[in-house]
Amino acid sequence: MSNFFETSIEFLKGVGPQRAALLQKELKIFSFGDLIQHYPFRYEDRTRFYAIKEIDDAMPYVQVKGKFTDFEIVGARHKKRLIGYFTDGKNEMEMVWFQRIEWVMQKIKPNVEYVAFGKPTRFGSKINIAHPEVEPVTENNLKGNSFQPVYAITETLRKRHIDSRLISKFQHELIKLAEPHIRETLPEFLLRQHHLLNKNDALKNIHFPKVQESLLAAQHRLKFEELFYIQLRLIKMKLVRQDKFKGLIFNDASILTRFYKEHLPFELTEAQKRVIREIYTDLKSGKQMSRLLQGDVGSGKTIVAFICMLLVIGGEAQATLMAPTEILAQQHFTSLKKFADKMDISIALLTGSVKKSQRKPIHEELQNGKLKILIGTHALLEEEVKFKNLGLAIIDEQHRFGVAQRSKLWQKNTEVYPHMLVMTATPIPRTLAMTLYGDLEISVIDELPKGRKPIITTHQFDSQRLKVNGFIRSQINSGRQIYVVYPLIEESEKLDLKHLMDGYESMSRSFPDVAISIVHGQMKSEAKEFEMKRFVKGETKIMVATTVIEVGVDVPNASVMVIESAERFGLSQLHQLRGRVGRGAEQSYCILMTGVKLGADTKTRIETMVRTNNGFEIAETDLKLRGPGDLMGTQQSGALDLLIADLSKDGQILQQARESAVAILTQDPNLENPQHAVIKAQVRSLRKTVVNWSRIS
Numbered sequence: 001m002s003n004f005f006e007t008s009i010e011f012l013k014g015v016g017p018q019r020a021a022l023l024q025k026e027l028k029i030f031s032f033g034d035l036i037q038h039y040p041f042r043y044e045d046r047t048r049f050y051a052i053k054e055i056d057d058a059m060p061y062v063q064v065k066g067k068f069t070d071f072e073i074v075g076a077r078h079k080k081r082l083i084g085y086f087t088d089g090k091n092e093m094e095m096v097w098f099q100r101i102e103w104v105m106q107k108i109k110p111n112v113e114y115v116a117f118g119k120p121t122r123f124g125s126k127i128n129i130a131h132p133e134v135e136p137v138t139e140n141n142l143k144g145n146s147f148q149p150v151y152a153i154t155e156t157l158r159k160r161h162i163d164s165r166l167i168s169k170f171q172h173e174l175i176k177l178a179e180p181h182i183r184e185t186l187p188e189f190l191l192r193q194h195h196l197l198n199k200n201d202a203l204k205n206i207h208f209p210k211v212q213e214s215l216l217a218a219q220h221r222l223k224f225e226e227l228f229y230i231q232l233r234l235i236k237m238k239l240v241r242q243d244k245f246k247g248l249i250f251n252d253a254s255i256l257t258r259f260y261k262e263h264l265p266f267e268l269t270e271a272q273k274r275v276i277r278e279i280y281t282d283l284k285s286g287k288q289m290s291r292l293l294q295g296d297v298g299s300g301k302t303i304v305a306f307i308c309m310l311l312v313i314g315g316e317a318q319a320t321l322m323a324p325t326e327i328l329a330q331q332h333f334t335s336l337k338k339f340a341d342k343m344d345i346s347i348a349l350l351t352g353s354v355k356k357s358q359r360k361p362i363h364e365e366l367q368n369g370k371l372k373i374l375i376g377t378h379a380l381l382e383e384e385v386k387f388k389n390l391g392l393a394i395i396d397e398q399h400r401f402g403v404a405q406r407s408k409l410w411q412k413n414t415e416v417y418p419h420m421l422v423m424t425a426t427p428i429p430r431t432l433a434m435t436l437y438g439d440l441e442i443s444v445i446d447e448l449p450k451g452r453k454p455i456i457t458t459h460q461f462d463s464q465r466l467k468v469n470g471f472i473r474s475q476i477n478s479g480r481q482i483y484v485v486y487p488l489i490e491e492s493e494k495l496d497l498k499h500l501m502d503g504y505e506s507m508s509r510s511f512p513d514v515a516i517s518i519v520h521g522q523m524k525s526e527a528k529e530f531e532m533k534r535f536v537k538g539e540t541k542i543m544v545a546t547t548v549i550e551v552g553v554d555v556p557n558a559s560v561m562v563i564e565s566a567e568r569f570g571l572s573q574l575h576q577l578r579g580r581v582g583r584g585a586e587q588s589y590c591i592l593m594t595g596v597k598l599g600a601d602t603k604t605r606i607e608t609m610v611r612t613n614n615g616f617e618i619a620e621t622d623l624k625l626r627g628p629g630d631l632m633g634t635q636q637s638g639a640l641d642l643l644i645a646d647l648s649k650d651g652q653i654l655q656q657a658r659e660s661a662v663a664i665l666t667q668d669p670n671l672e673n674p675q676h677a678v679i680k681a682q683v684r685s686l687r688k689t690v691v692n693w694s695r696i697s
């Protein structure tokens with residue numbers, strides 16, 4: 001029966017081999033099943049006619065019925081446009097054309113009844129529709145009978161005459177054939193419990209909804225299903241791991257007493273203490289820990305990492321920390337070494353640039369157990385890196401690593417897997433965390449160390465540079481240091497570098513008596529390091545740099561972060577950069593420089609930065625602006641390639657789906673209960689179709 005959905009798309013009426021090849025290439029639609037799951041991404045509401053009075057610019061697409069009373073051409077040349085004054089008998093609005101004006105004037109006559117359709121926009125105080133679809137009233141369109149689905153297509157498809165309408169035709173054809181083959185994929189009790197539409201109706205209504213309610217019901221059902229099976233898989237992995245993967249037991253915390261008494265440089269925050277307790281509970285449990293530690297920049301994750309390492313080292317095992325870049329690994333090494341030295345614990349750094357001759361002793365001491373802590377980049381994953389007894393593996397900045405790498409590190413111990421702690425400085429919105437790390441336990445440091453003054457963030461236009469320079473001067477005079485950051489993206493690298501150099505020169509002119517450092521990605525790493533060090537030592541007062549300093553060295557004396565062309569940075573990146581200041585006791589500032597013309601999204605980004613220092617709030621906003629895939633980068637966007645659910649909007653459905661999945665698996669881990677047979681069958685069939693599902697083997 002399920003074979004029906006595996007039928008090649010080629011065999012659908014009207015498709016054939018050529019179109020099939022195009023659909024495969026452009027949309028990855030291979031089979032009937034793929035097509036039926038190619039859901040519309042929006043709908044045109046043809047179910048009703050709106051009164052002009054009701055229309056506002058927040059509406060997606062609207063349909064109005066009425067007559068044109070007059071036409072007028074305004075503006076000249078490329079600003080020329082045709083305005084049609086359109087009335088529904090009570091109120092008037094404007095329809096606007098910028099192109100094909102002659103053609104429109106020939107075709108559309110005044111005082112004839114038309115149906116007009118399009119997206120309302122606001123133009124000053126007026127609402128208009130640009131380039132509406134206009135058709136004379138006929139019996140057919142008067143009925144105003146449906147939502148018309150709009151399907152995603154590509155430019156290539158459009159050129160080859162495969163448009164949304166044609167896809168809609170294919171869907172129509174397919175739905176007719178498919179009906180007898182559609183089987184329910186959620187158990188009866190879940191449908192009832194969550195008031196979900198059955199699968200058959202859901203599929204019909206997602207493609208061809210008659211009314212708004214049935215569209216919403218269809219969307220809700222399909223989103224729930226999608227999220228439910230993702231959660232089910234994650235929770236299953238978690239249960240399997242808890243069940244199968246034994247963990248080394250570390251239940252002696254006496255080593256901490258000495259560290260706390262003699263070497264802890266500050267009082268831990270409540271959040272840090274709580275997280276350490278959570279981790280210690282895992283370490284004692286006899287099961288492998290798999291935990292995500294989230295904490296905003298500056299929340300003090302490093303010391304937490306070290307304390308966890310201590311617990312493991314106290315139990316005669318080793319610990320490792322993997323960072324995504326050399327510079328970050330170096331920084332971790334430097335800060336951890338300070339603590340390690342005090343406790344007489346041997347620590348080493350292993351990155352790609354460590355020479356062969358230096359590697360040998362590291363390899364040896366790892367194997368004989370003399371070396372207790374190894375910090376590094378993915379060089380840690382190489383075969384030769386063998387531990388005597390790895391107790392804890394910490395991964396920093398997880399989202400830059402692939403999932404495969406995570407499990408590779410994991411397998412460094414063959415008998416008992418090491419405990420795993422994944423740290424991220426980029427707060428991840430709940431919905432994303434539940435989806436990407438739904439198989440992990442989650443700890444959050446949601447408190448900054450005491451005495452930190454919140455960073456004051458302002459937005460300044462480029463025209464206010466003199467004022468900004470005056471402020472920089474006053475900060476330098478009171479002994480502070482300044483970062484000035486420029487964007488540098490690969491696509492426009494040359495131009496960006498020029499801006500950076502121009503900026504450097506202009507700073508040098510404005511501050512002729514001040515020592516200025518410059519650092520960018522094109523410099524040799526020794527030169528970079530040299531400049532960084534000068535800045536760290538306070539020999540230079542201003543650091544002009546590209547985003548390399550995003551993960552750079554910690555300079556508590558730096559109190560001002562000026563971000564040039566701030567409109568070109570993503571929200572999370574701006575927040576990340578801002579985290580470079582505010583590390584000392586002084587009041588710190590972040591100044592976002594932009595041009596005058598800003599798009600709506602940019603305005604939101606800037607306003608958000610000015611309003612809040614809370615990384616979680618920023619991450620939520622970023623998710624809404626950019627969508628989950630972009631937010632997490634390409635590495636893991638695969639896991640976020642959802643067919644219909646939207647993690648920026650469907651948090652509530654996700655929560656319900658997760659709770660259901662937890663309840664079901666806790667009660668019946670192997671889905672043996674006949675009530676769960678439907679789920680079991682669906683899990684099997686999903687496993688067949690989705691290849692890269694195995695995050696853990």
Ligand code: ADP
Pocket residue numbers: 266267268269272295296297298299300301302303425449450554583
């Ligand atoms: P992140 O979470 O960004 O890695 P770090 O671990 O680098 O943060 O900590 C930022 C700074 O705060 C460091 O200089 C660190 O020594 C300091 N710090 C960490 N915890 C505390 C605390 N409880 N009280 C005071 N300062 C702290």
Ligand code: MG
Pocket residue numbers: 301302425
């Ligand atoms: Mg850190």
